[in-house]
Every structure is written in structure tokens, then in C-alpha cells.
Amino acid sequence: MGTRSASIGWIGKMIAKTAVAATLLFTLATGNAFADAKFQRWIADFRSVALKSGVSSATYAKAFAGITAPDPEVLQKARYQPEFTAPVWDYIDNRVNENSIAAGQAMARKWGPWLSRIEKSFGVDRSVLLAIWSMESNYGEILKRDDVMRDAIRSLATLAYGDKRRAKYARTQLIAAMKILQTGDIDRSHLTGSWAGALGHTQFIPTSYQAYAVDMDGNGKRDIWTSIPDALATAANLLKRNGWRSGETWGYEVVLPAGRKFPAGSLSLAKWQKLGVVRPNGKPFARPSEKATLKVPDGRGGPAFLMIKNFFVLKRYNNADKYALGVGLLADRIAGYKGLVQDWNRPFTPITMKEREELQHHLQALGYYDGNIDGKIGSGSRAAIEAFQKRNGLSTDGHPSKEVLSVLRRR
Missing domain, CATH: 1.20.5 (Single alpha-helices involved in coiled-coils or other helix-helix interfaces)
Incomplete structure (x- = not known):
């Protein structure tokens, strides 16, 4: 009962x-x-x-054919997109490493003849263009990922409709995207981009595409989605038209004299040298009269740089010091130059990209991690490391350290 x-x-x-x-x-x-x-x-x-705004009724109908609902993932990314607060070494480690350097050098060989033509036409060094390609889409690998690439019209319409902060931007970009479709440069099925509407191998927003896109391969279309020459030439055109100085570097790593304060503005390289700011290798600056600005992104104990004109031109591509620095450092390594003399102030012993991949494999096998095995330490990898550290009595800092890898190898 x-x-x-x-x-x-x-x-x-x-x-x-x-x-x-x-x-x-x-x-x-x-x-x-x-x-x-x-x-x-x-x-x-x-x-x-x-x-x-100049979009034809036929283009509008084509653009929105089959789109009946906003993309919820776009709204999620828009609402929960955090400001980037990771330290500079974390940003650089994920972008300037043995994998991205080797891939860039391989692409330099593969696309050598085209890169020579682009250099001749626009005056931008090939290693810089390859570094941008790496930073923007991992040499096109991101374009193959369905979890990243989305219908550009639907994404921008979703933001214009459902995101008050980005509505004005999205409406402008949506009209520009439809005008791209209207020109016939790309067909409707290939008009894809990031959640925020950045397009192609070199991730141009539609209005920037309209301003700078180039038909480098001469097939009558400015196709940054499937034509590598068009994509790289478009990036070169943006830099050239924003004041890129051909044959010049982006900046110099320098050594600072201890205990001395420095002005915040720009000075000539000659004046910086008089203040005791010199290159680690002791070589003179190529153009002593050129103006430069001192940057210490990791504090006085980390690498220091004197940034010249081309660094600030790189920021026209993405207005962030970390981005421009990442492009510059990666470009130098692709070109065969050595890495930084002064390392970053990491609070742990770093490991190679191959070891990072091994770390992710171990975490995946133990059930802590279910993301990509790529050596890049993002939020998913950090959360997995923290969970493992907590379970094993380690300091829960989420860093991909030699210590964590050593413990994982014993499991």
C-alpha cells in the first residue's frame, strides 16, 4: 500500500x-x-x-531568399563578446609560434610569384601580408570551419535587428554586402563571413572591401574568398593607401637604460638613442631622423619597442597595439629574422606548440577538454587546465606550463 x-x-x-x-x-x-x-x-x-541606397529589388530578394529568422549564435557572440583582457604574451604566443611561422614560410614558397607581383604593385613586403593572412584566418583554415563561418547577410541582418549597440554599423555593412553581391564579385552561396560580417581570407568588413578590394588575378572578380592573390593584394592596397612606407620596417626592439623615465610622445630615433634607448644588437637605426614612439606592452621588465610609421599603418587594419605588434613580430619571423632578445614576463615556464598540443591531448583523454587540438590556448583550454589543476592540488592559474604538462604525462 x-x-x-x-x-x-x-x-x-x-x-x-x-x-x-x-x-x-x-x-x-x-x-x-x-x-x-x-x-x-x-x-x-x-x-x-x-x-x-542603391540596392536593386532583385538583389534584395536574392540576398534574403530563405532567411526567415535571426542567427541566435550571432546574437550570443555579440552579447557575450568580452573585451580582450589577456596579457600581451598570451595574445602573442597564440599567434607568433613555430606553427604560424612554418606555415607562413610554406605559403611564401607556394605563392612566391604572386607575392612578387603584389610587392611590385603595392610596395608592401610579402612577409607582412602573410602575417596578416595568418592573423586574420590562419592562412584560410578558418574559412573551412562551419562553426566559425556564417552567412554574411543573415549575420549582419541579425545584428541590425537585434543588437542595439551594433545596429548602425550592421545596417551600413549589410547594405555594402548586398552591393558586393550586386556587382557579381561573389555569388550568393559564397557570401560568408565571421559573426560580425568580416569577409574572406583577409577578413574585410564590407565597406572596407568596397574601398580596397582588388582583382589581382585578372578574372574580372574581386574575390577575397577563393582567390589568394585577390585577398593578399586587397590587404596590400589597404596598407598602401593608408601610408605604408615601402622598404621600411614597423619598429625596433630596444633596450632601455635602467631607472630612467621617458617621454610619452614621439621623438626622432636619434634623440631616443641619445637618451640611451638602443637596439639589442648594437646596430644603428636605419633612418635616425624618423619619428618613433616607445611601447612597453609588458612593462619595463618585458620587451620594449620603438614604433615607427608602418606600425601605425598596421593599426588601420585593426586598431589595437597587440594586433599590430603580432603582425610585425610574425612578419619578421616569416622573413627569417630571429625572435625577441628580451622574452615576455610569463609567470610560468612556457612550452612549445607541439607540447601545447600534447597537453590538450592529455586533457582531452582525461575528460577535461573537448576543443580543437591546435596548441592555441583559448578560454576552453584555460578552463580545462584550471579544472585539472584544482583536481590535482596545483595552483589554479590556467597557464599551459611545463609543470602542468609534467603532471599530465604522469597520469
Whole structure:
């Protein structure tokens, strides 16, 4: 009797839970349907804006064919996209390493004749273009990933419709993307980009594509999605038109005299040298009269740099010091120059990219990690390292250290 009563009670609870779940599902379904209807009305209303901006009715219909709902993953990335707060060494380690250097040198050999033509046309060194290609799309590997690349029209429409902070940007880029489609440079099925609408191998937003895109291979299309010559020439054109100085570097690693303060503004390289700021190898600066700005991204104990004109031109591609520094350092390594004399102030003993991949393999085998085995330490890898460290009584800092790898190897 007691057992039967308990069973009836359990069944009653399950029925109640099922009813609640069904109600929730119904609410979500009707809510999504309402949202989709609103999105479709937004698409219909935006048509007049696009037509007034020069988009034809046929292009508009082609652009939105089959798009009935916003992309929820785009909104998620937009809402939860954190400001980049990782230390500079973490940013650089993930982008300037033996893998990206070797791949860049291989691409230099593969695309050598085209790179020579692009250098001649635009005056931008091939190693810089290869470094940008690496930083933007990992030499095109990102374009093969369905979890990263998205329908550019749907992404931008989603942001224009559902993200107040980016709505103005997205509307402008959406119209530009439809005009790209209208020119015939790319067909509708290949008009893909990042969640924020950055396009092709060199990740140009649509308005920048319109301003700088180049048909380098001469086939009548400015195709930065499938034509490597077009993509690299487009990057070169952006740099050239923003003041790139041909034959010059982006900056110099320097050694600072201890205990001395320095001005925040720019001085000539000759004046910096008089203040005791010199190159580690003792060589003179190539153009002593050129203005330079001192940067110490990891503090006075880390590497120091004097940045000249081309560093600031690189920031026209991405307005972040870390980005421009990453491009410059990677370009130098691809070109065959040695790495930094002064290493970064990492609070751990670093490991190679191959060892990082091994670390990820170990973490995956133990059930801590389910991401890509690529040696790049992002949020997923750091969370897995922290979980492993906590479980094994280690300091939970999430760093890919020699110590963590040693412990993993013993498991």
C-alpha cells in the first residue's frame, strides 16, 4: 500500500514536471515564432532603405531568399563578446609560434610569384601580408570551419535587428554586402563571413572591401574568398593607401637604460638613442631622423619597442597595439629574422606548440577538454587546465606550463 502510494506520488510529480516542461517548450516556441515574425517584418521594412541606397529589388530578394529568422549564435557572440583582457604574451604566443611561422614560410614558397607581383604593385613586403593572412584566418583554415563561418547577410541582418549597440554599423555593412553581391564579385552561396560580417581570407568588413578590394588575378572578380592573390593584394592596397612606407620596417626592439623615465610622445630615433634607448644588437637605426614612439606592452621588465610609421599603418587594419605588434613580430619571423632578445614576463615556464598540443591531448583523454587540438590556448583550454589543476592540488592559474604538462604525462 505504501509502495503503491509512493508510486502514484512519483507518477504525479512526473506528470506535473512534464506539464511544466511542455508549457515552457510551448512558450519558447511561440516566443520564437513571434520573434521570427518580427524579424521578417524588419526584413520587409528594411527593403526601402536598401533600395534608396542603391540596392536593386532583385538583389534584395536574392540576398534574403530563405532567411526567415535571426542567427541566435550571432546574437550570443555579440552579447557575450568580452573585451580582450589577456596579457600581451598570451595574445602573442597564440599567434607568433613555430606553427604560424612554418606555415607562413610554406605559403611564401607556394605563392612566391604572386607575392612578387603584389610587392611590385603595392610596395608592401610579402612577409607582412602573410602575417596578416595568418592573423586574420590562419592562412584560410578558418574559412573551412562551419562553426566559425556564417552567412554574411543573415549575420549582419541579425545584428541590425537585434543588437542595439551594433545596429548602425550592421545596417551600413549589410547594405555594402548586398552591393558586393550586386556587382557579381561573389555569388550568393559564397557570401560568408565571421559573426560580425568580416569577409574572406583577409577578413574585410564590407565597406572596407568596397574601398580596397582588388582583382589581382585578372578574372574580372574581386574575390577575397577563393582567390589568394585577390585577398593578399586587397590587404596590400589597404596598407598602401593608408601610408605604408615601402622598404621600411614597423619598429625596433630596444633596450632601455635602467631607472630612467621617458617621454610619452614621439621623438626622432636619434634623440631616443641619445637618451640611451638602443637596439639589442648594437646596430644603428636605419633612418635616425624618423619619428618613433616607445611601447612597453609588458612593462619595463618585458620587451620594449620603438614604433615607427608602418606600425601605425598596421593599426588601420585593426586598431589595437597587440594586433599590430603580432603582425610585425610574425612578419619578421616569416622573413627569417630571429625572435625577441628580451622574452615576455610569463609567470610560468612556457612550452612549445607541439607540447601545447600534447597537453590538450592529455586533457582531452582525461575528460577535461573537448576543443580543437591546435596548441592555441583559448578560454576552453584555460578552463580545462584550471579544472585539472584544482583536481590535482596545483595552483589554479590556467597557464599551459611545463609543470602542468609534467603532471599530465604522469597520469
